[in-house]
Amino acid sequence: MKSRQETANKVLLETGGVLVPSSNDARIISGQGTVSLEFLDQVPQLDTLIVPISGGGLISGVAIGAKSINPAIRVLAAEPKGADDAAQSKACGRIITLSETNTIADGLLASLGDQTWPIVRDFVDDIITVDDKDIIQAMKYCFKILKVAVEPSGAIGLAAVLSDKFKNNPAWKDARNIGIVLSGGNVDLGRYARGLEESNGKSNGRHEH
Numbered sequence: 001m002k003s004r005q006e007t008a009n010k011v012l013l014e015t016g017g018v019l020v021p022s023s024n025d026a027r028i029i030s031g032q033g034t035v036s037l038e039f040l041d042q043v044p045q046l047d048t049l050i051v052p053i054s055g056g057g058l059i060s061g062v063a064i065g066a067k068s069i070n071p072a073i074r075v076l077a078a079e080p081k082g083a084d085d086a087a088q089s090k091a092c093g094r095i096i097t098l099s100e101t102n103t104i105a106d107g108l109l110a111s112l113g114d115q116t117w118p119i120v121r122d123f124v125d126d127i128i129t130v131d132d133k134d135i136i137q138a139m140k141y142c143f144k145i146l147k148v149a150v151e152p153s154g155a156i157g158l159a160a161v162l163s164d165k166f167k168n169n170p171a172w173k174d175a176r177n178i179g180i181v182l183s184g185g186n187v188d189l190g191r192y193a194r195g196l197e198e199s200n201g202k203s204n205g206r207h208e209h
């Protein structure tokens with residue numbers, strides 16, 4: 001993160017360019033709010049939204065947008081277990097950054113920033129952490145059912161909804177109309193195919209024994 005910032009600053013100095021942050025910026029956050037406008041325009045009866053979280057820009061915009069239309073709507077974040085800094089931050093009440101991360105969801109490694117943290121703290125109802133194997137399973141469902149190739153970071157919301165943590169939480173038993181943000185398909189075709197293939201092999205192995 002530090003080296004990314006340093007490199008960006010160097011490029012800005014050299015080129016006179018403008019930095020567009022990926023999440024910790026009010027303009028980015030408000031742009032992401034259009035996700036909620038689209039969701040609630042098309043399906044006004046949504047009671048729950050589930051959104052991947054990394055730096056928190058996407059979910060900040062979604063939470064502010066959705067709750068300003070329907071304050072009762074539930075907004076949940078989905079985060080990889082191997083990069084659960086946002087879940088830890090919510091639990092501790094301050095921004096936690098991790099020195100090491102380990103997950104297939106390589107788009108979700110950033111930490112919350114000074115602008116996204118207060119929004120995540122106050123407007124995101126909870127954070128569901130998800131195992132990599134469940135993320136791969138969700139990628140498979142996206143392909144099988146929707147015929148859409150979704151990258152691990154983008155499929156994590158579906159993985160969260162299908163998890164026992166979501167299904168068994170009594171506070172969420174009333175969830176009926178759930179909007180899931182599938183946020184990206186930026187995945188190398190070879191790696192994507194191998195990932196699905198490997199997980200097939202593993203699950204077949206389990207069945208056979």
Ligand SMILES: Cc1ncc(COP(=O)(O)O)c(C=O)c1O
Nearest residue numbers: 023054055056057058107183184
């Ligand atoms: C595919 C994908 N989904 C969701 C996110 C989460 O975005 P944010 O950093 O705003 O939380 C990212 C972040 O890069 C991403 O790559």
